[in-house]
Amino acid sequence: MRVAVIGGGAVGVTAAYDLARRDAEVVLYEKGEIGGASTGRAAGILYDAFAAPEDARVGARAMERFRQFSGEGDFEFRETPYVWFAREGDEKRADLVREQVPRMAERGRDVSFADPADLRERFPAIDWDDVGVAAVAENAGRTDPGSYADLLAEKAREAGAELRTGVEVRIDADDVAVERADGEDGGAPADGREGEPFDAILVAAGAHTKRLLAMAGVPVPLKPYRVQALTAGLADRKRADLPMCYDATGGYYLRPHPAGLLAGDGTEEVESDPDDWKRDADREFRAVTRDRLARRLGEFGAVRESWAGLCVATPDRDPLLGELRDGLHVAAGWQGHGFMRSPALGEAAAEAVLGDNPLPEFDPTRFEGDEEFDVVEGMAIE
Ligand SMILES: Cc1cc2nc3c(=O)[nH]c(=O)nc-3n(C[C@H](O)[C@H](O)[C@H](O)COP(=O)(O)OP(=O)(O)OC[C@H]3O[C@@H](n4cnc5c(N)ncnc54)[C@H](O)[C@@H]3O)c2cc1C
DSSP states (O other): OOOEEEEOSHHHHHHHHHTEEEEEEEEEEEOOOOSSSSHHHHHOEEEOOSSSSHHHHHHHHHHHHHHHHHHHHHSSOOOOEEEEEEEEEOOHHHHHHHHHHHHHHHHOEEEEEEEEEHHHOOOTTSOOEEEEEEEEEEEEEEEEHHHHHHHHHHHHHHHTTEEEEOEEEETTTTTEEEEEETOOOOOOTTTTTTEEEEEEEEEOOOOGGHHHHHTTOOOOOEEEEEEEEEEOOOOOHHHOOOOOOETTTEEEEEEEETEEEHHHHHHHHOBBTTOOOSSOOOHHHHHHHHHHHHHSSSSOEEEEEEEEEEEEEOOOOOOOOEEETTEEEEEEOOOOOOHHHHHHHHHHHHHTTTTSSSSGGGGGGGGGGGOOOOOSSSSSOO
């Protein structure tokens, strides 16, 4: 079976690897560099703390594979617990945490409630005084997302996939063919058709997925939205016992990082143009994040880098993964959780292309494609 994968982010390279090792003939097209788009801008927070059965399954499989791959190439999965909490007085989110944790535990996730005294003892670097309800996920870690994409690209090549970087393509949905967007010959076939034919095309083009499919006349309900992150210095003694954490009331997260720490939030709840958006972080984001870090950590160092990137929303916050029409597959719409699930999502996308759909819950044909919906923050627990 000959398969084109469009997109060399974490999901596309994983799918290319899983297709190639199952003997598909794979060509992956990436218009920039491997991991150069959203994947390279991700925070690298990894956990399996999901309550819905399919999400918990995907999360568990992703953590299992991250651990398997750890140590290969430059990729390293660093075990780090993940704490999420609602502050005192935020009853709405406190109830949500109270409700989620037993459901996650029922699905076999290693999660438990923790009170501020437990947290203070275990993670003294952080001020937990205003915490109302908190939970800790133990099956969690952190990494450099680019190192994962590079490793999986290398593994895909070793398994026989051909990776064509610096090649932007369009698709012909009716002929299941791929052509270069610049009109140059991309290895056109001898049968008179313009594009290069495949048995299947997997579109894993991140924020460009909707536009690419729309150009081929296939509407999908996806909306890219902008999020922001920064790194800042932090004393080694504080970094040593810093968990990853998400303040659900404040809507921001932080994690240890080689620079000290990495923190982010900044979801713009509006659709972004994937070809025209501001790559730098906003001044206001940096100022607000500094205040939040000062409140949570006391002292920390100067902001080192700050940036923005795109995530992709769907109407029901669940991904679109599977066949859209004969031979045309999609894998996108991760709502800010694409990197941490990529080892499982890429694998599932590969299996769907090969005819066995392990995630029917994410069937993209559940939508018409023209649904109206609002962008809501990815990590929000509501
Ligand atoms: C600041 C920030 C922090 C984040 N933190 C986390 C986190 O901690 N954990 C987490 O799970 N997720 C996080 N995310 C989300 C995560 O980055 C994405 O969900 C994930 O990287 C998506 O991977 P992908 O492979 O689907 O898409 P991408 O990495 O965007 O890859 C798609 C690729 O397709 C290519 N492409 C597009 N159009 C074409 C075309 N026509 N021809 C050829 N190639 C094309 C693009 O160049 C791109 O490289 C974060 C995102 C941002 C911006």
